[in-house]
Amino acid sequence: MSNFDVATSSIGSFRGRLRPYVWSIRSGLRTIRFLFGRFERMCPVCGYRGRFFAYANPLGLGINIDSLCPSCLSHERHRLLALCDAERDLFAGKDILHFAPEAGLKKYLQARKPRSYVTCEFGGRGADLDINIENIGIENDKFDVIICCHILEHVDDRLAIPELFRILRKGGTLVAMIPIIEGWQKTFEDQARQKSVDDRILYFNQHDHVRFFGSDFRERLEQAGFIVDEFTAVEPAVSQCGLIRGEKVFLCRKV
Protein backbone atom coordinates (compact mmCIF):
# COMPACT_ATOMS: atom_id res chain seq x y z
CA MET A 1 0.00 0.00 0.00
CA SER A 2 1.45 3.39 -1.03
CA ASN A 3 1.67 6.44 1.25
CA PHE A 4 -1.13 7.97 -0.81
CA ASP A 5 -3.38 4.95 -0.20
CA VAL A 6 -2.69 5.06 3.56
CA ALA A 7 -3.53 8.80 3.70
CA THR A 8 -6.76 8.28 1.70
CA SER A 9 -7.80 5.37 3.94
CA SER A 10 -7.19 7.43 7.15
CA ILE A 11 -9.31 10.30 5.79
CA GLY A 12 -12.06 7.79 4.95
CA SER A 13 -12.01 6.30 8.43
CA PHE A 14 -11.99 9.78 10.03
CA ARG A 15 -15.09 10.69 7.98
CA GLY A 16 -16.70 7.40 9.05
CA ARG A 17 -16.13 8.21 12.71
CA LEU A 18 -17.49 11.73 12.20
CA ARG A 19 -20.65 10.60 10.41
CA PRO A 20 -22.80 9.74 13.48
CA TYR A 21 -21.97 13.12 15.03
CA VAL A 22 -23.06 14.89 11.85
CA TRP A 23 -26.27 12.87 11.65
CA SER A 24 -27.00 13.54 15.31
CA ILE A 25 -26.47 17.31 14.98
CA ARG A 26 -28.52 17.41 11.78
CA SER A 27 -31.37 15.53 13.47
CA GLY A 28 -31.22 17.87 16.51
CA LEU A 29 -31.31 20.97 14.28
CA ARG A 30 -34.33 19.59 12.42
CA THR A 31 -36.10 19.18 15.76
CA ILE A 32 -35.23 22.72 16.84
CA ARG A 33 -36.73 24.08 13.62
CA PHE A 34 -40.10 22.62 14.57
CA LEU A 35 -40.18 23.36 18.31
CA PHE A 36 -43.04 25.81 17.72
CA GLY A 37 -44.97 23.73 15.26
CA ARG A 38 -44.71 21.90 11.97
CA PHE A 39 -48.33 21.72 10.79
CA GLU A 40 -51.59 23.54 11.49
CA ARG A 41 -53.72 21.53 13.95
CA MET A 42 -57.03 21.82 15.78
CA CYS A 43 -57.58 21.45 19.53
CA PRO A 44 -60.91 19.81 20.47
CA VAL A 45 -60.38 20.82 24.10
CA CYS A 46 -60.42 24.61 23.53
CA GLY A 47 -61.18 25.08 19.82
CA TYR A 48 -57.78 26.63 18.99
CA ARG A 49 -56.57 26.24 15.39
CA GLY A 50 -52.95 26.78 14.47
CA ARG A 51 -49.49 25.51 15.35
CA PHE A 52 -48.83 23.48 18.49
CA PHE A 53 -45.57 23.40 20.46
CA ALA A 54 -43.20 20.50 20.99
CA TYR A 55 -43.33 18.65 24.31
CA ALA A 56 -41.96 15.56 26.05
CA ASN A 57 -42.68 12.14 24.55
CA PRO A 58 -44.49 10.05 27.21
CA LEU A 59 -43.00 6.77 25.94
CA GLY A 60 -39.32 7.63 25.63
CA LEU A 61 -36.61 10.22 26.03
CA GLY A 62 -37.06 12.97 23.47
CA ILE A 63 -39.86 15.23 22.32
CA ASN A 64 -43.00 15.08 20.22
CA ILE A 65 -43.43 17.77 17.56
CA ASP A 66 -46.91 19.40 17.50
CA SER A 67 -47.75 18.12 20.99
CA LEU A 68 -48.81 21.02 23.23
CA CYS A 69 -51.74 23.34 22.46
CA PRO A 70 -50.45 26.87 23.14
CA SER A 71 -53.95 28.05 24.08
CA CYS A 72 -55.18 25.53 26.70
CA LEU A 73 -51.90 23.56 27.21
CA SER A 74 -53.61 20.30 26.25
CA HIS A 75 -51.40 17.35 25.35
CA GLU A 76 -52.25 14.63 22.85
CA ARG A 77 -54.04 12.57 25.50
CA HIS A 78 -56.36 15.43 26.53
CA ARG A 79 -57.37 16.06 22.93
CA LEU A 80 -58.05 12.32 22.47
CA LEU A 81 -60.23 12.38 25.59
CA ALA A 82 -62.25 15.35 24.25
CA LEU A 83 -62.76 13.49 20.95
CA CYS A 84 -63.84 10.40 22.88
CA ASP A 85 -66.37 12.52 24.77
CA ALA A 86 -67.69 14.01 21.51
CA GLU A 87 -68.41 10.48 20.28
CA ARG A 88 -69.45 8.73 23.50
CA ASP A 89 -71.01 11.62 25.53
CA LEU A 90 -69.14 10.80 28.74
CA PHE A 91 -69.55 13.82 30.98
CA ALA A 92 -72.78 15.84 30.50
CA GLY A 93 -75.13 15.48 33.49
CA LYS A 94 -72.74 13.21 35.43
CA ASP A 95 -71.15 13.35 38.90
CA ILE A 96 -67.44 13.52 38.04
CA LEU A 97 -64.28 13.04 40.07
CA HIS A 98 -61.11 14.24 38.28
CA PHE A 99 -57.67 13.18 39.55
CA ALA A 100 -54.78 15.66 39.19
CA PRO A 101 -56.89 18.08 37.13
CA GLU A 102 -55.20 19.70 34.16
CA ALA A 103 -56.32 23.35 33.73
CA GLY A 104 -57.45 23.09 30.09
CA LEU A 105 -59.32 19.84 30.63
CA LYS A 106 -60.92 21.19 33.81
CA LYS A 107 -62.37 24.16 31.89
CA TYR A 108 -63.56 21.80 29.14
CA LEU A 109 -65.26 19.48 31.64
CA GLN A 110 -67.02 22.31 33.48
CA ALA A 111 -68.37 23.58 30.15
CA ARG A 112 -69.84 20.10 29.48
CA LYS A 113 -72.38 20.78 32.25
CA PRO A 114 -71.82 17.84 34.60
CA ARG A 115 -74.23 17.45 37.53
CA SER A 116 -71.24 17.89 39.84
CA TYR A 117 -67.51 18.21 39.22
CA VAL A 118 -64.97 17.50 41.96
CA THR A 119 -61.20 17.66 41.56
CA CYS A 120 -58.65 15.88 43.74
CA GLU A 121 -54.91 15.75 44.18
CA PHE A 122 -52.64 13.85 46.56
CA GLY A 123 -51.34 16.53 48.92
CA GLY A 124 -53.97 19.11 47.92
CA ARG A 125 -52.35 21.79 45.74
CA GLY A 126 -55.51 23.70 44.88
CA ALA A 127 -57.84 20.77 44.18
CA ASP A 128 -61.19 20.32 45.96
CA LEU A 129 -60.09 17.17 47.81
CA ASP A 130 -56.80 15.71 49.06
CA ILE A 131 -57.03 12.03 48.12
CA ASN A 132 -54.60 9.14 48.29
CA ILE A 133 -55.70 7.02 45.33
CA GLU A 134 -54.41 3.85 47.04
CA ASN A 135 -56.71 4.42 50.02
CA ILE A 136 -59.58 6.71 49.07
CA GLY A 137 -61.53 8.04 52.04
CA ILE A 138 -64.83 8.31 50.15
CA GLU A 139 -67.94 6.16 50.53
CA ASN A 140 -68.86 3.44 48.01
CA ASP A 141 -70.83 4.20 44.82
CA LYS A 142 -70.27 7.97 44.89
CA PHE A 143 -69.45 9.02 41.28
CA ASP A 144 -70.71 8.35 37.73
CA VAL A 145 -67.35 9.15 36.11
CA ILE A 146 -63.77 9.13 37.39
CA ILE A 147 -61.03 10.65 35.23
CA CYS A 148 -57.58 9.26 35.86
CA CYS A 149 -55.08 10.41 33.21
CA HIS A 150 -51.46 9.34 33.60
CA ILE A 151 -51.81 8.61 37.32
CA LEU A 152 -51.65 4.81 37.62
CA GLU A 153 -48.02 4.57 36.46
CA HIS A 154 -47.06 6.65 39.52
CA VAL A 155 -48.80 4.58 42.22
CA ASP A 156 -49.57 1.03 43.35
CA ASP A 157 -52.29 0.26 40.80
CA ARG A 158 -53.08 -3.06 42.55
CA LEU A 159 -54.45 -0.92 45.40
CA ALA A 160 -55.71 2.02 43.34
CA ILE A 161 -57.83 0.22 40.71
CA PRO A 162 -60.06 -1.61 43.26
CA GLU A 163 -60.49 1.67 45.14
CA LEU A 164 -61.64 3.41 41.94
CA PHE A 165 -64.06 0.54 41.28
CA ARG A 166 -65.42 0.84 44.82
CA ILE A 167 -66.30 4.55 44.67
CA LEU A 168 -67.92 4.32 41.21
CA ARG A 169 -71.67 3.82 40.97
CA LYS A 170 -73.07 0.83 39.15
CA GLY A 171 -73.26 1.89 35.51
CA GLY A 172 -70.39 4.34 36.05
CA THR A 173 -67.16 4.67 34.06
CA LEU A 174 -63.52 4.97 34.99
CA VAL A 175 -61.80 6.94 32.22
CA ALA A 176 -58.18 5.77 32.44
CA MET A 177 -55.17 6.70 30.33
CA ILE A 178 -51.61 5.52 30.86
CA PRO A 179 -48.34 5.27 28.94
CA ILE A 180 -48.58 1.72 27.55
CA ILE A 181 -46.23 -0.48 25.54
CA GLU A 182 -48.71 -2.56 23.52
CA GLY A 183 -45.91 -4.81 22.27
CA TRP A 184 -45.30 -6.03 25.82
CA GLN A 185 -47.74 -8.68 27.03
CA LYS A 186 -46.62 -8.13 30.60
CA THR A 187 -46.25 -4.91 32.57
CA PHE A 188 -42.66 -4.13 33.52
CA GLU A 189 -42.19 -3.21 37.16
CA ASP A 190 -39.28 -4.00 39.42
CA GLN A 191 -38.73 -2.45 42.82
CA ALA A 192 -34.96 -2.91 42.47
CA ARG A 193 -35.05 -0.63 39.43
CA GLN A 194 -36.90 2.31 40.92
CA LYS A 195 -34.59 3.33 43.74
CA SER A 196 -32.84 6.28 42.09
CA VAL A 197 -34.08 9.05 39.79
CA ASP A 198 -31.72 7.83 37.06
CA ASP A 199 -33.10 4.29 37.38
CA ARG A 200 -36.68 5.50 37.10
CA ILE A 201 -35.86 7.62 34.04
CA LEU A 202 -33.88 4.78 32.45
CA TYR A 203 -36.52 2.09 32.97
CA PHE A 204 -39.77 4.06 33.16
CA ASN A 205 -38.96 7.31 31.30
CA GLN A 206 -39.83 9.71 34.13
CA HIS A 207 -38.38 10.50 37.55
CA ASP A 208 -41.61 9.56 39.36
CA HIS A 209 -42.87 6.60 37.28
CA VAL A 210 -42.69 3.13 38.85
CA ARG A 211 -43.79 0.89 35.96
CA PHE A 212 -44.42 0.67 32.24
CA PHE A 213 -47.75 -0.99 31.55
CA GLY A 214 -47.96 -3.68 28.91
CA SER A 215 -51.09 -4.97 27.17
CA ASP A 216 -52.02 -6.83 30.39
CA PHE A 217 -53.24 -3.46 31.73
CA ARG A 218 -56.68 -4.59 30.57
CA GLU A 219 -56.46 -7.72 32.76
CA ARG A 220 -55.47 -5.63 35.76
CA LEU A 221 -58.67 -3.60 35.25
CA GLU A 222 -60.81 -6.71 34.68
CA GLN A 223 -59.48 -8.35 37.83
CA ALA A 224 -61.01 -5.47 39.81
CA GLY A 225 -64.39 -6.10 38.14
CA PHE A 226 -64.35 -3.62 35.26
CA ILE A 227 -65.65 -4.30 31.75
CA VAL A 228 -63.05 -2.63 29.52
CA ASP A 229 -63.84 -0.76 26.31
CA GLU A 230 -61.35 1.32 24.30
CA PHE A 231 -61.30 4.47 22.20
CA THR A 232 -58.28 4.66 19.89
CA ALA A 233 -56.50 7.56 18.16
CA VAL A 234 -56.89 6.94 14.41
CA GLU A 235 -56.85 9.02 11.24
CA PRO A 236 -58.03 11.57 10.29
CA ALA A 237 -58.16 12.76 13.93
CA VAL A 238 -54.46 11.94 14.46
CA SER A 239 -53.24 14.39 11.81
CA GLN A 240 -55.99 16.96 12.36
CA CYS A 241 -55.61 17.21 16.14
CA GLY A 242 -51.99 16.18 16.72
CA LEU A 243 -52.61 12.83 18.48
CA ILE A 244 -50.30 9.90 19.24
CA ARG A 245 -51.13 7.15 16.75
CA GLY A 246 -52.92 4.28 18.44
CA GLU A 247 -53.13 5.96 21.84
CA LYS A 248 -56.06 4.66 23.89
CA VAL A 249 -58.68 5.93 26.25
CA PHE A 250 -59.68 2.97 28.44
CA LEU A 251 -63.38 3.19 29.29
CA CYS A 252 -63.84 0.89 32.27
CA ARG A 253 -67.43 0.23 33.20
CA LYS A 254 -68.83 -0.97 36.49
CA VAL A 255 -71.90 -3.04 35.63
Ligand SMILES: [Zn+2]
Ligand atom coordinates in the same frame (compact mmCIF):
# COMPACT_ATOMS: atom_id res chain seq x y z
ZN1 LIG B 1 -56.33 23.73 23.26
